[in-house]
Amino acid sequence: MLAKIAKRWILFFVILAAFVGVFFLAGKFLNKKNTNEPEVLNSPILTAVLSPSSEISTPLPSKEDMVRTFCELIDGGRISDAVLMMDLKDDAGMQSWAVSLNNFSSFKSVNIKESKIDKTRNSFEVDIDVSLKKNLTDLPIPNYGWVEGINKRWINLKEVETGKYKIAWIATSP
Template sequence: MNKNTLIAVIVGVVVIAGVTGYVLTHRQRSNGSSQISVSTNVCSDFPKEWVEQTTGKTIIKTEAMNSGPTHVCQYYVDENNFITLRLNNLSVEDQKKGQAALGRTITTNNAIAMDHFIAVQPDGRINGVYLVINPNQFLAVDRTSTKALSEEEIIRFAQNVAGKMQGGTRSVASTPTPTQKATTEVSKPQETDIINSFFGVIGEHRPSDAVSMLAPDQIASDADKQAWAVQFNAFSTLKVMSVEPALQDTWTDTQHEYKVTLDATMKPEAASAPIPYYGWDNGTNIRWIMLVKVGDLWKISGIATGP
């Protein structure tokens, strides 16, 4: 091999090595930056087998529900209890206000390595963990009860979900650190926020949350709560179109009324209800909502078809 040929070979090797080095470095840099990614097919993004692996629970079935901006996957640990992952294209700040309207405290946990907030019920139990993708999109980790996930388990599961959303694959098995109070306070919800939140949670297929927003006289017994929950579960979609004060000359310090225009789609099986579709039409509906003040919170005391 002459000198010129040797130089050409060396240069070629250097160039190839340089290109290879560039490609590897480029890939490493690309892989090193976490991108949050969740599709509307939540059950596909977080398959049953992955949930079983990360929770240690046996999932007997999954159920997907999609309605407007809400995309849900329910993972059943038995016939009545399930874990829920819910993707919402809704305002995060409005969601916080809605949780405050339910009398819940907003906290965070430094074990969850992404922007989030945790809604804690007055009894101290976690209602849900909200993983924030952007100001108008979040993935909520919910459960029907502690039979589905304990307090520690729901935090650990949220850790794993956050890791998977950001491109991670390793499961978190360590005990999570204690929940810390958020440094920012959520302002008390206004009356229109409460009405929007009330119909919003119905549209998100969360009847138990809607029931908790009713005034005590509406849910005096378990039978009352169940009856309301069945009715709220009869909606396929429900969206608030407008909220406006009504009959303001009759308002008192503890009782206000609003006229609410809604767009509804009822589930077909609601046709067999004692009152078909519980008196709702598919399409535009007008309802008169009575609010009463209970302590520091406004509660829904009446839903009527007229003032």
């Protein structure tokens, strides 16, 4: 009989200890700051050294990087993402460009250099190695001047916001 009572008291204290442990750990985790940043970045001294504000900013891509990314998106078949990089006025223009850019099975920028003719430094002379989709190589109307192999194009950027650019047009000459 005494052994039975002792077992019940031991079981009671084990269950009580488990509850206390769970509540203790839950309280510890609930009081912890919910942040993905390391604690050292929350230091006021380090924050003041890194930037005048509490936000850490990421630099915008260079203009040349934008042209390169545009070509990579087309080459990767991400036509809708490439079209979103363009300064187009309406859905009809976006659809037209999407159809046109979907004609390529390969679209690789070989060489990108800033055009010497454009004083705004927003024009890039780009050599693009193109492969047209097989069902489009023998059409009676050329694919807007695109041919198999290296095509030289001028890709011009337009500043849409301070420091932010979109592709304004793609031309066969400056």
